Amino acid sequence: xxxxxxxxISGGMDSALAATxxxxxxxxIIGLHFNYSQLTEERELKSYEKIVKDLGxxxxxxxxxxxFKKIGATALIGEEFSVPTxxxxxxxxxxxxxxxxxxxxxIAAAVAQKHDADAIFIGVVEEDSSGYPDCRENxxxxxNSSINLGLRDDSELKIETPLIHLSKEEIVKKSLELGVKLxxxxxxxxxxxKACGVCxxxxxxxxxxxxxxxxxxxxxx
Amino acid sequence: xxxxxxxxISGGMDSALAATxxxxxxxxIIGLHFNYSQLTEERELKSYEKIVKDLGxxxxxxxxxxxFKKIGATALIGEEFSVPTxxxxxxxxxxxxxxxxxxxxxIAAAVAQKHDADAIFIGVVEEDSSGYPDCRENxxxxxNSSINLGLRDDSELKIETPLIHLSKEEIVKKSLELGVKLxxxxxxxxxxxKACGVCxxxxxxxxxxxxxxxxxxxxxx
Numbered sequence: 001x002x003x004x005x006x007x008x009i010s011g012g013m014d015s016a017l018a019a020t021x022x023x024x025x026x027x028x029i030i031g032l033h034f035n036y037s038q039l040t041e042e043r044e045l046k047s048y049e050k051i052v053k054d055l056g057x058x059x060x061x062x063x064x065x066x067x068f069k070k071i072g073a074t075a076l077i078g079e080e081f082s083v084p085t086x087x088x089x090x091x092x093x094x095x096x097x098x099x100x101x102x103x104x105x106x107i108a109a110a111v112a113q114k115h116d117a118d119a120i121f122i123g124v125v126e127e128d129s130s131g132y133p134d135c136r137e138n139x140x141x142x143x144n145s146s147i148n149l150g151l152r153d154d155s156e157l158k159i160e161t162p163l164i165h166l167s168k169e170e171i172v173k174k175s176l177e178l179g180v181k182l183x184x185x186x187x188x189x190x191x192x193x194k195a196c197g198v199c200x201x202x203x204x205x206x207x208x209x210x211x212x213x214x215x216x217x218x219x220x221x
Numbered sequence: 222x223x224x225x226x227x228x229x230i231s232g233g234m235d236s237a238l239a240a241t242x243x244x245x246x247x248x249x250i251i252g253l254h255f256n257y258s259q260l261t262e263e264r265e266l267k268s269y270e271k272i273v274k275d276l277g278x279x280x281x282x283x284x285x286x287x288x289f290k291k292i293g294a295t296a297l298i299g300e301e302f303s304v305p306t307x308x309x310x311x312x313x314x315x316x317x318x319x320x321x322x323x324x325x326x327x328i329a330a331a332v333a334q335k336h337d338a339d340a341i342f343i344g345v346v347e348e349d350s351s352g353y354p355d356c357r358e359n360x361x362x363x364x365n366s367s368i369n370l371g372l373r374d375d376s377e378l379k380i381e382t383p384l385i386h387l388s389k390e391e392i393v394k395k396s397l398e399l400g401v402k403l404x405x406x407x408x409x410x411x412x413x414x415k416a417c418g419v420c421x422x423x424x425x426x427x428x429x430x431x432x433x434x435x436x437x438x439x440x441x442x
Contacts, residue, residue, distance in 0.1 A: 063288035070284060071331050092373055098334035099327055102371045106320055106327040110292050113319035134371035143371065146364040150323045150355035152313055 004058070004117040005160070006030045006108050011047030013185045013205060014123030014163055017175045019055055021162045022121040024178060030115055031060040032108055036097075037069035039083070039191045050184035061111060068097065083189045085198035092131050093200060095189060101134035102143060105159065109147045112157050119158045125171070126164050137164050168208030176214075183217035194219040225279070225338040226381070227251045227329050232268030234406045234426060235344030235384055238396045240276055242383045243342040245399060251336055252281040253329055257318075258290035260304070260412045271405035282332060289318065304410045306419040313352055314421060316410060322355035323364060326380065330368040333378050340379045346392070347385050358385050389429030397435075404438035415440040 005027035007019035023029055031052040035041050045062065052060050083095060101124065108120045124135040133139060144159040151157065163171055175182055187205045188195035195202050197220040209216045226248035228240035244250055252273040256262050266283065273281050304316060322345065329341045345356040354360060365380040372378065384392055396403055408426045409416035416423050418441040430437045 061288075061291060063291060065286075065288070067282075067284035067286070067328060068331075070282060071328075071335055096373075098331040099368065099371050100331075102327040102330060102368065103324070106323040107288060107292075109323060110289075110319040110321075114292055133373060136370070139367065139370040142363070143367040146360065146367045147320065147323065149357070149360040149363050150320050152317075152354060 002026065002028050003119070004028045004030060004115055005119040005121050006032050006112045006115070006117050007057075007121040008032050008034075008104055008108055008123070009048050009051055010034075010123070011044035011051065011185060012123070012187045012201075013175060013180075013182060014125055014171060016051045016123075016180050016182075016185050017171055017178070018121045018123035018160075018162055019051070020175070020178045020180050022119070022160065023055060027119065027121075029055055029057040030111065030117060031055070031057040032111055033060075033062045034065050034104060034107075035062065036065040036100075038097075039189065040186065043186050043188075043191060047184055047186040050181070054181050054184060059115070063107065065103070065107075068100075068103075071098065083199050085196065088200045088203055092133065095200065096132050099134060101132070101139075105143055105147065109151060109157060113151050113155065117157065119160050121160045121162070123163050124161050125166060125168075127167070135164075137161070140164070167211075168204050169211040172208040172212055172214065186218070192221065194221045196221055223247070223249050224340070225249045225251060225336055226340040226342050227253050227333045227336070227338050228278075228342040229253050229255075229325055229329055229344070230269055230272055231255075231344070232265035232272065232406060233344070233408045233422075234396060234401075234403060235346055235392060237272045237344075237401050237403075237406050238392055238399070239342045239344035239381075239383055240272070241396070241399045241401050243340070243381065244276060248340065248342075250276050250278040251332065251338060252276070252278040253332055254281075254283045255286050255325060255328075256283065257286040257321075259318075260410065261407065264407050264409075264412060268405055268407040271402070275402050275405060280336065284328065286324070286328075289321075289324075292319065304420050306417065309421045309424055313354065316421065317353050320355060322353070322360075326361075326364055326368065330372060330378060334372050334376065338378065340381050342381045342383070344384050345382050346387060346389075348388070356385075358382070361385070388432075389425050390432040393429040393433055393435065407439070413442065415442045417442055
């Protein structure tokens with residue numbers, strides 16, 4: 001029987017690459033996408049649907065997490081705060097959604113348990129990123145243990161983070177090597193037809209392409 | 222400034238007691254209830270609302286988790302399986318909702334981060350219970366560490382489980398001592414006006430009263 005991986009796919013470049021790596025390692029892919037009232041919910045969902053089509057997944061879950069809007073406390077949801085556009089700063093930015101990856105991984109664990117999956121793939125990046133605490137390797141290792149303690153006793157689910165120590169430049173390079181259709185991905189924090197180019201997420205993505213002397217296939221304002 | 226606790230309150234006896242203990246320890250209570258398409262969603266919500274009124278909470282969140290229905294794989298949601306009524310058995314029963322407490326605690330952590338809360342209270346019971354893996358102390362200790370690693374760097378959130386080693390008899394006794402209005406709570410897994418008396422949850426609750434020679438104030442079929 002072939003091995004199965006639940007791949008959390010946001011629609012961005014990183015998670016598209018992580019899922020492609022899973023596929024290259026021989027996993028059947030169960031796609032998992034979250035609508036959590038993020039500003040770019042609609043745009044990300046479109047990208048997710050293109051990516052799972054590109055991958056040819058065996059199952060796809062698009063799950064609604066309406067509660068993040070009630071919790072709020074982040075610039076990525078609602079109008080309370082604005083997305084900063086003046087460059088990536090040290091520390092945890094206002095775009096941090098409290099414990100988002102903890103919630104995502106917990107739900108992914110429930111999906112994995114249902115399908116008897118062997119792994120969860122998540123495209124977190126530790127160093128060359130926005131500094132979110134729930135993207136760090138020590139957090140992922142810890143919650144991996146917690147998940148196996150909380151699942152049925154024979155569970156040996158592994159959380160795989162193939163991008164965690166990569167730079168954005170290496171992510172672009174590897175995506176091109178593996179044929180990820182980067183024109184189908186969306187990284188911008190803002191909800192517009194073209195990427196803004198100035199939010200942290202756009203800046204990190206653009207730097208990846210620029211360092212390689214390449215042009216990003218998506219359009220910027 | 223007074224200390225704050227996010228109390229996960231299902232509407233059942235155990236979580237009502239856990240929240241009352243938190244209040245007795247001097248915490249301000251932030252009530253947190255989940256609608257996850259469980260068979261008794263409506264009935265539990267009614268009990269939750271009475272319990273938070275009894276407690277006089279400072280905030281109350283009722284959050285919708287529609288995705289558990291899409292995941293399924295449990296007798297507590299939907300019509301796929303029936304709730305067993307032939308007595309509590311060893312092992313993990315079909316009423317186990319995959320990683321439910323992991324998901325609940327992750328969302329509670331997000332709420333706690335927003336309010337700068339000091340603790341999460343959850344009414345899990347390890348020995349005298351249905352045998353769910355995500356009710357065990359080793360799981361709770363582990364996810365407590367994971368949560369603090371995934372939250373902002375200054376977070377020292379503590380998951381409190383004051384009932385974890387109590388028997389149902391001790392839970393009933395302590396509830397009466399602390400004045401928990403047990404007539405406002407609902408434990409049955411089935412959706413009816415009166416509790417069924419024969420599902421695992423009813424059996425465990427009834428045993429608690431019987432062992433004390435007391436009568437449960439709720440009505441049974």
